[in-house]
Amino acid sequence: MFLDFQMDFIMFDRRKFLTTSLGAGAALGVSGLVPTWARPASMGNMGIPALTGTDFDLAVSKFKTRINGRVAMAVGVNGSVPAPLIRFREGDDITLNVTNTLDTDTSIHWHGLLVPFQMDGVPGVTFPGIKPNETFQYKFSVPQNGTYWYHSHSGLQEQSGHYGPIIIDPKGADSVKYDREYVLVLGDWTFTDPHRIFAKLKKNAESLNFNQSTVSDTKGLTGMWGAMRMSPNDLADVTGETYTYVINGHSTADNFNMVFNPGERVRLRIINAAAMTLFNVRMPGLPMTVVQADGLNVRPIETDEFQMGVAETYDVIVEPTEAKPFAFVAESIDRSGQVVATLGPKPGMRAQAPRLRAVPVLTMKDMGMDHSSMGGMSGMDNGSMEGMNAKPAAEMDHSAMGHDMGSGDMAGRKSDTMGQGSMSHGPNPNGPPVQLAKIEADIEVGPGVVNVAAMPTNRLNEPGIGLSDVPHRVLTYSQLRSLEPNPDMRKPGREVVVHLTSNMERYMWSFDGVKFSEVTESIKFMEGERVRLTLVNNTMMPHPIHLHGMFFDVVIPDYDDGYGTHRPRKHTIVTKPGEKLSVDISAEHVGDWAFHCHLIYHMHAGMMQVVSVLPNPQQSAAAPKMDHSKMDHTGMKGMK
Amino acid sequence: MRPITFLTTSAFAIVALSTTALPAFADDTDNPPWSMADKYWGAEEMAKARDHVQKNNGATPNYMIMGDRLEWQGTGSDGIFLWDAQGWYGGDLNKFWIKTEGEYSLADNEIEDAEVQAIWSRAISPFWDVQAGVRYDLAPKGRTHAVLGVQGLAPYWFEVDAAAFLSSGGDLSASVEAEYELRFSQRITLQPRAEVGFSASDIPELGIGSGITNFDTGVRLRYEIKREFAPYIGVEWQKSLGDTADFVRAGGGDPDDIVAVIGLRTWY
Known part of the structure; x- marks a missing residue:
């Protein structure tokens, strides 16, 4: 109880924190400062209280903690993994003082929050970072409410525990009704130095995968897979062999337990704060009603399971009527491990943990080679290589098209206005072609790019990888509908295509075949512009793609041709292997915004870019009325 | 460009x-x-x-040290100790490699054969690197060679290392090595391996005849206690051909030998 009180105080009184809690932490040796909300019901957490504040003091340090009964070194905030819950009210002016007590730089990024870009917390993009012994003051107010989170954007600190939840309470009444709430922060803890994990992936990319092809399961050795030197077993780079999966820092053995009274509506705010792990989330025997995704309310939809990309958040309502313990299961996408929590009628109960399910294998569709949509090309499974190096549909002879690339602002990106007109493979899996001015890079196979997906398909109406044959309902992106009408109904005036590219063998990851270290030009959006971002995944892995400072209005082809009025809006979207999907973006906030894969080692390998929203003096006064027909690449001249 | x-x-x-x-x-x-x-x-x-x-985010240099074969081979009375080790440092496209290979005779208590290569390696395609550098023979003699080779992963997961050597004496030789990894389980792997040597000319002082000089093939069964640490046992057929076989016979050796091996594969 003493510690409880202390942690609640930390949020509001910096002096108290410095004098009392640091001393206590030191005396304990191993930090015992588990915040109230992250404690199990057996330690008094009967549901989190709706405390809000406006001033928060956060200290980043290196400290000992205990995970799964083992002492571990963490890098985190205020001595706990996860970091403290930051809860405030929509529209309030917030001040956060972040003190760095590490001997290296640190930072905090407010994931999904629409803050001024210089407060976004990405070193080298939006600010210089927080130096050792420095206190950086973040000040902002945000026009949104819901469940979000925060984490370091420096090095690999996030993997070491530098992440925590944010709840923004709505100004008025919450449209989601509930009697009790819990926050569940999912994580993948490792006792190995994250830099060592990255080094191992660089030396031998498959070395952390303990589900490789064997003599009794030769799919990955022969046929097209063997010819391509790609593995159908590569569902996760870092697996349960390395990771201890945790909920609020508790492993299955530690049993994060929550309580309910039968008949209550319990709101679970679920945040995937893992470094590398997509989780399959389910509560066997208890349907979940999804009410919010990525902090924004959605029309309530009942389901039994969903796959959660890294950095996504989902709020669900459960209404258990039976007085028995229910398991909350977060299973790693590659089924190499899981973490189980309990929701029970009494504190301290432990639900039966289900067994890990059979490991899924990838298919040709995940390679961007969906045979069902390719007609007579199925003869290619005999190992012929020609077809696999085929260039994407949009790639034509650009040199003959007379586009003026003059200014250099679009270095390396080519444009065409041909849409998908040249392809005629029956029904277009991406919906009706959109005739937009298009910016698309030339992607060529090379050391960093193994494959260019010949026939990427839209997979928004599919559940996550490995969940298409489970015997119950699974949520898909295309089922989501925003509760509120979309704020910007304009059609996009321009399409920017970004290819997700990789070479697993060399552990190289990039956008458009260009690593972040090699980027010489950011992607340019214009203030007031409505732009379509199309992601083409040429890799064999699902990537949770995150763009800072903006929301993605997901283009769902079978929802009013992609122009529905209640499209789901997300800050992070999982792009499945071999998928081509689009999102529409209102570029409202001027600034340089980080754009990256949220799998930390993919980002560290180079799968990152910056989107610059350029100020538009003519438009800022009278946005959003602009002549989109003049917004193609030629109009970009001199915008810098 | x-x-x-x-x-x-x-x-x-x-x-x-x-x-x-x-x-x-x-x-x-x-x-x-x-x-x-x-x-x-x-x-x-x-x-x-x-x-x-x-x-x-994309340009952090890395390194690797690997003892691919650190093994005892049951040749002759006491057998030999063989090492085949590599290391590299660099980025995704350009790496500096050191490769060394040699044999220590336990019967004679001396190094019979040893070479070291210093190589610049450049990634040219998804799975292939071109490598160029120098090789120095520690034993026997002190020959220096220019090295030009390719290393990479062939379709169906065959690891290939092929190199041509031009010595300071003007002799041209080459070797091709191929390895495959067949997993019986997530920790037990059978590794077939083959190596062929060529020489353009007779080099009597080294016991090498022109043409295909040798063909060694074997299998090694390893247990990965950790991915980075795997002891193994195996067997290898070592065959000398043509004039090289005659040189071996003249020296009292067996040009067609089957040997048992016990060793360790390790990397960091």
């Missing part, structure tokens, strides 16, 4: 030429990929941070 890169490079060149006369232009060439935060935190601070974040 992309045209735009060419233009930028040319611009750099022109400005570089003119900087002596007009140093003020130097700043114009500093064209950061993004810079809107400069006005809040200072251009200099941001330039440093930008440089760091870019290098840190």
Whole structure:
């Protein structure tokens, strides 16, 4: 109880924190400062209280903690993994003082929050970072409410525990009704130095995968897979062999337990704060009603399971009527491990943990080679290589098209206005072609790019990888509908295509075949512009793609041709292997915004870019009325 | 080369030429990929941070040290100890390699055969590197060779290392090695391996005849206690051919030998 009180105080009184809690932490040796909300019901957490504040003091340090009964070194905030819950009210002016007590730089990024870009917390993009012994003051107010989170954007600190939840309470009444709430922060803890994990992936990319092809399961050795030197077993780079999966820092053995009274509506705010792990989330025997995704309310939809990309958040309502313990299961996408929590009628109960399910294998569709949509090309499974190096549909002879690339602002990106007109493979899996001015890079196979997906398909109406044959309902992106009408109904005036590219063998990851270290030009959006971002995944892995400072209005082809009025809006979207999907973006906030894969080692390998929203003096006064027909690449001249 | 890169490079060149006369232009060439935060935190601070974040996400150098075969071979009375080890340092495209291979005779208590290569390796395609450098023979003699080779992963997961050697004496030779990894389980792996040697000329003082000199093939069964630490047992058929076989016979050796091996495969 003493510690409880202390942690609640930390949020509001910096002096108290410095004098009392640091001393206590030191005396304990191993930090015992588990915040109230992250404690199990057996330690008094009967549901989190709706405390809000406006001033928060956060200290980043290196400290000992205990995970799964083992002492571990963490890098985190205020001595706990996860970091403290930051809860405030929509529209309030917030001040956060972040003190760095590490001997290296640190930072905090407010994931999904629409803050001024210089407060976004990405070193080298939006600010210089927080130096050792420095206190950086973040000040902002945000026009949104819901469940979000925060984490370091420096090095690999996030993997070491530098992440925590944010709840923004709505100004008025919450449209989601509930009697009790819990926050569940999912994580993948490792006792190995994250830099060592990255080094191992660089030396031998498959070395952390303990589900490789064997003599009794030769799919990955022969046929097209063997010819391509790609593995159908590569569902996760870092697996349960390395990771201890945790909920609020508790492993299955530690049993994060929550309580309910039968008949209550319990709101679970679920945040995937893992470094590398997509989780399959389910509560066997208890349907979940999804009410919010990525902090924004959605029309309530009942389901039994969903796959959660890294950095996504989902709020669900459960209404258990039976007085028995229910398991909350977060299973790693590659089924190499899981973490189980309990929701029970009494504190301290432990639900039966289900067994890990059979490991899924990838298919040709995940390679961007969906045979069902390719007609007579199925003869290619005999190992012929020609077809696999085929260039994407949009790639034509650009040199003959007379586009003026003059200014250099679009270095390396080519444009065409041909849409998908040249392809005629029956029904277009991406919906009706959109005739937009298009910016698309030339992607060529090379050391960093193994494959260019010949026939990427839209997979928004599919559940996550490995969940298409489970015997119950699974949520898909295309089922989501925003509760509120979309704020910007304009059609996009321009399409920017970004290819997700990789070479697993060399552990190289990039956008458009260009690593972040090699980027010489950011992607340019214009203030007031409505732009379509199309992601083409040429890799064999699902990537949770995150763009800072903006929301993605997901283009769902079978929802009013992609122009529905209640499209789901997300800050992070999982792009499945071999998928081509689009999102529409209102570029409202001027600034340089980080754009990256949220799998930390993919980002560290180079799968990152910056989107610059350029100020538009003519438009800022009278946005959003602009002549989109003049917004193609030629109009970009001199915008810098 | 992309045209735009060419233009930028040319611009750099022109400005570089003119900087002596007009140093003020130097700043114009500093064209950061993004810079809107400069006005809040200072251009200099941001330039440093930008440089760091870019290098840190895609250009961190790595290294590897690997003992592919550190083994005892049951040849003759006491057998030999063989090492076949490599290490590299560098980025995704360019790496500096050291390779060494040799045999220590336990019967004679001496190194019978040893070489070391220093090689620059350049990634040229998804799975292949071109390698060029020098090889120095520690035993016997002190020959130096120029090395040109390719190393990579062939379709169906065959690891291949092929190199040609031109000695300071003008002798041309080559070797091709191929390995395959067949997993019986997630920790037990059978590794078939084959190596063929060629020589363009007779080199009597080294016991080498022209043509195909030797063909060694074997299997090694390893248990990965950790991925990085795997002891193994195996068997290898070592066959000398043509004139090389005659040299071996003349030296009292067996040109057609089957040996047992016990060893360790390890990397860091």
